Amino acid sequence: MQKTTLVKFLAALLVTALAVPALAADTIKLGVAGAHSGDLAAYGLPTKDAAEMVVAEINAKGGINGKKVELMIVDDQCKPEIATNVATKLVSEGVNIVIGHICSGATKAAIGIYKGAKIIAISPSATNPPLTKSGEYANFYRTIAADDDQALLAAAFATDTLKAKKIAILHDKGDYGKGFADFAKAAIEQGGKAKVVMYEGIQPGAMDYSAVIQKLRNEGADLLIFGGYHPEASKLLSLMNKKKIKVPFIGPDGLKGDGFLKIAGKDAEGVYATGPKDVSKLPLNTKAHADYKAKYGKEPGTFFDQAMAATVAALNAVKVAGGTDYDALTRALKTSLVDTTIGKIKFDAKGDAEGVGFSVYQVKNGAFVEVK
Amino acid sequence: MDFQYLFELLCGGIVKGSIYALIALGYTMVYGIIQLINFAHGEVYMIGAFVAFIVAGVMTLSGYSGLTVLLLAAVVAVIYSAAYGYTLEKIAYRPLRNAPRLSPLISAIGASIFLMNYVQLAQTPDFLPFPELVPEFEFMAPIERYLSSADLVILIVTTLTMAALTVLIKYTRIGKAMRATQQDLVMARLVGINVDRVISATFIIGSVLAAIAGVLIASRTGQINAAIGFVAGIKAFTAAVLGGIGNVPGAVLGGLVLGIAETLGAGYISSAYEDVFAFALLVLILILRPAGLLGKAVKQKV
Structure with a gap:
């Protein structure tokens, strides 16, 4: 009897001990998950760079609502089995919001874990249609258009x-x-x-x-x-x-x-053809590319624009929501319009970014012209 | 039944079939004489199209247009391809004339891959826009539904070419020598026919036909690249086998049957299975007539 009580007490103590740092932390923990090594690293690394750039800028201005943003970067190599591991790791370390994952397969594997923990994930690159359109993952958002x-x-x-x-x-x-x-x-x-x-x-x-x-x-x-x-x-x-x-x-x-x-x-x-919207002329996009070039001496890689947008949108939501509460963040993402590298975006009911993606073009005098 | 649609498809099939036939003739003539399947034949077709493309480009820049360009481009392409065919035989097949039958076959496959890659490196692996050299004839307007102007030119040229070939084989000295060589190569040599020259001539004639086909089809589809010879070669080879390989009228018939079967299959059932119809027909005919439509069963001498 006495022993059980003691165990219970110790267990309670342990739980509090673990929970307290997370609750008391005065940083916003932003997870960045994707392939940073392996064959598909080229798809994941630009996202890491983008998140680092956005966060450095925000922290330099004093953070969000007085809190600094802390990055938690994890590598899933685009492999579903590793993605579940890193997702569990992020959740157990108290991540507030996740940018990622990169590949659709890895995202599918990880998203359920975030859902259980009520953590929002915004992917810059997972284009598999059911991720948003099935309605199964209310915590999933993306800043890229779906395959269909x-x-x-x-x-x-x-x-x-x-x-x-x-x-x-x-x-x-x-x-x-x-x-x-x-x-x-x-x-x-x-x-x-x-x-x-x-x-x-x-x-x-x-x-x-x-x-x-x-x-x-x-x-x-x-x-x-x-x-x-x-x-x-x-x-x-x-x-x-x-x-x-x-x-x-x-x-x-x-x-x-x-x-x-x-x-x-x-x-x-x-002839008509659909094609990605041209975002390269947006002022924020031009600036982000120039900053990147100044820092790394080369053009940013794949999904950089989308990753910039995802990070900015995530942190904007934290700012608007005044914290990292799941419901408040959800509301903020779906209602608050934010200016990003891919245009002014907010998310629709299913989690796809509105106004992102494709336009119809038509060939006129030997060149593709956007059909308005 | 919609007869107009059927007729439209038939016309399309005949045009397609006559192109197949033109290329198939090259396969069948070479096979008839030295029992070799010249897999590099499709590449000669492709080279013909490329040469015509270059000549047409230069001529269009110099201000010529239409049929003049087509004619001159075709002539240069024919000469060029004939030279390729001749050289190919000298380099890749003649040294292997008395080798086991498998050796020249492998050599042919090698020559095919070599030529395709050579053009890819020397020119480009991309698709190139081939100019439309056949003008739109006004008198074709009423029947454009069935035959376009380019189709008409294809039909006329192939018919003329085939007629010329028939005359050549039937009535000229070289034709007679070719037929003799086909019957018995050793015996032909014994009676004083220069067999090497006959074989060279066969390769040259086959290459000429392939080059003509290359120019015609390229100016119809409006694009070429280094790989077009492969598909054309496979289809024409099928046509040659269908008609009875080694048999000249058989190649023409095989080409037409194949073209019409593909078009009807695509038109009435599904174009996704176009190749399935072509090869199913081949299997069926070879089961019923193993030597092909017009082929004669070869008696094995013991």
Whole structure:
């Protein structure tokens, strides 16, 4: 009896001893999780740099609400099994908010652990659609567009802006092209504003696509969405022009480049392609890049812009919420508009950053111009 | 049944098939004479397209246009490719003439890979825009649905080329020598035919046809790169086997059957399975007629 009480007492003491430093800490603990070593380090390191830059600037100005920001940097090598370990480590050390993870697989593995501990994570790079769209992880946010976003945009543009009724969808049977085509098809069918009259794969590198083009005309399609890369797209366009089939053509960001313009030549005129929004002219973006170059002597790497934005958004939320309470942070992220390297953002109900991602471009006089 | 659609597809299939046939002729002629599958033939086709691209580029800059450019580009491409075909035979196949049959086959695969990589390094691995050299004929406007102007040029050129080839094989001295060499190489040599020269001529003729096909198809699809020879080569080889390898009319028939089968399959079922139709047809025909459509079963002499 006495022994049990003693054990209980000791246990209670131990718990308090552990809990007290976390509660009493006068720093805001910002976790940064991602691949900092291994094959995929190039994707993770720019995020670490971005977080360090933002935090150094904020701490130099006296921190947030009088508290300094403390970085807790952990390396998951983009491996799910390591991601769960580092996530557990962050949680046990009392992290307040996490920037990361980098890879979708690692993020998926770690996000449940943060959810259980009521900790918010903002990823600059995990593009797997269900992470936000399944609604399963209310604590997950991201500053990059999901994989299916450009297909959804293409579908919406086809049915709402171009008012197409009978849409043909072709793809090159590859992961990238077919993925785009599948998402677009699902979105059009779900929208119910137009019918998908044709959905087919074509053989990349084939000499001739006349049959499929003839079929497109036979089905009476009034718009073509193509998932794939520029060689097939320009071949299709060239043959369509020879057969005098003039329907709007929408492609993914694989087309939005000089390669397509060069090969398709005058056939490219009028073609639509979705592509990432151009953020390089935003003042904050220009400044961040200049600062980075001054510090490291090179251009920042992949996901740097998104990571800057994620860190700024996270710390802004802490400021607005006046602390690190989960509910207050959630409210702040979803309501408070913050100016970042990728534009003025806040997050939607599911955790995707609003106004981030893709625009529709059209070829006019041999160059891609954003369609407003 | 929608006959207009069927007719559109048939026209497309014939155009595609005649290109296959043009390339397949090169395979079948070489095989007929020295029983070698010249895997580098697709690369000769690609080189023809590249040479035409360069010539057309230079000429367009100098202010010429349309059919003149096409004609001159084709002539230069033909000469260039013929030289390649001739050299290829001298370097890669002649030293192996009496080696076991597998050796020249490996040499052919090596030559194919070499030429593809050579063009990739010397030119570019990227796709290049091939100028549209066939102007739009006004008189084609009413039937554009079925045949575009480029398609018409392809049909005319292939028909003429094949007719010329038939005359060459049937009525000329070299044609007669080729047929004799095909029947029996040793015997032909015994009766005084310069077999080496006949074989060289065969490679030159095959390369000429491939170069013509290269120029035609490149100006229709509007793009080329160093790898286009591979797909074209595989398809044309299939056509040659389908028609009976070694048999000249067979290559033409095989090309047309293949082109039409692919187009109908893509048009009525799904283009995702275009290649599946092509090769399923090949398997089927080879089961029913192992020597191909027009091939004669070779009696093994014991």
